[in-house]
Amino acid sequence: MNQTSPEMISCDAWKFPGTGEQFYLIADNEGNLRANRLLSEEESRIFYSGAFDRSSYTRRGKTLQGWHRAWRMTRFAPEAHSRILDYGCGEGSFLKACRRRFPLATRGGYERAADLCKRAADQSGARVTPDFSALATTGEDGYDLITAWGVLEHCPEPEGIIKRLYSLLKPGGTMVVMVPNRGAIGMRRMGADWAWCQAP
Numbered sequence: 001m002n003q004t005s006p007e008m009i010s011c012d013a014w015k016f017p018g019t020g021e022q023f024y025l026i027a028d029n030e031g032n033l034r035a036n037r038l039l040s041e042e043e044s045r046i047f048y049s050g051a052f053d054r055s056s057y058t059r060r061g062k063t064l065q066g067w068h069r070a071w072r073m074t075r076f077a078p079e080a081h082s083r084i085l086d087y088g089c090g091e092g093s094f095l096k097a098c099r100r101r102f103p104l105a106t107r108g109g110y111e112r113a114a115d116l117c118k119r120a121a122d123q124s125g126a127r128v129t130p131d132f133s134a135l136a137t138t139g140e141d142g143y144d145l146i147t148a149w150g151v152l153e154h155c156p157e158p159e160g161i162i163k164r165l166y167s168l169l170k171p172g173g174t175m176v177v178m179v180p181n182r183g184a185i186g187m188r189r190m191g192a193d194w195a196w197c198q199a200p
Contacts, residue, residue: 017046027182038156045112045130066093070101073145076174081105082144085135087165088112088151089128092120099125108135108143135168142170148177 015022024036039047073084082105086094089109098107107126111117114130121128129135137143146165152158165175180187 016043034153038154041112044154045114062091062093063096066095066097069094069147069149070097073098073147073176074101076145076176079144083137083142083170084108085110085143085146085165085168086126087146087148087161088154089120089124089126090116092124092126092128094147094149095120095124095126095128110135132164137168140170142168142173144170144173146173146175148175150178150180152177153179 026034026036028034082102084095084098084102084105084107086092086098086107086109089095089111092109095107095109098105107124109117109120109124109126109128110130110132111120111128112130117128117130120126127135146169148161148165152161155161162175162177169175
């Protein structure tokens with residue numbers, strides 16, 4: 001870990017494949033973290049194709065995290081036939097855990113990188129696609145639960161994404177969004193080594 005200043009956090013793993021461009025995080029006065037530069041849609045497909053292979057976060061850690069999240073979501077998807085969408089699902093650990101916790105639920109995932117879509121679908125049995133419009137549905141056919149775990153801080157227009165996701169909820173549905181906070185215990189103790197301290 002390299003603490004370049006109180007406001008900037010850098011890590012050797014945050015280099016763009018091929019070019020070696022270095023990324024770092026900037027913390028604002030409210031404790032929010034953001035990357036020095038956000039990726040274009042095409043760049044994010046390239047970066048995240050190998051990001052999970054480069055991550056120090058273990059397969060066991062991802063599995064446990066998926067189980068914990070699914071357990072916490074039980075109150076938001078109480079009906080057997082709930083519809084669940086995980087936006088930015090990565091390798092699908094949350095969707096895999098949902099398969100066990102909500103066996104009759106319809107599960108869908110969105111991920112920009114096509115190879116991650118395949119890995120997530122293979123691991124979770126959910127429908128996972130890089131084409132967000134393929135998951136679009138509204139009204140009573142909408143989703144009971146939409147999640148975005150550690151995704152929005154990587155997006156150029158998070159407000160637009162939130163509005164788009166919100167429009168896909170069925171009446172009374174729930175959206176759960178998680179973003180990292182500089183004041184979190186993990187960040188204070190581990191800095192750039194914290195699993196949720198990720199750039200870009």
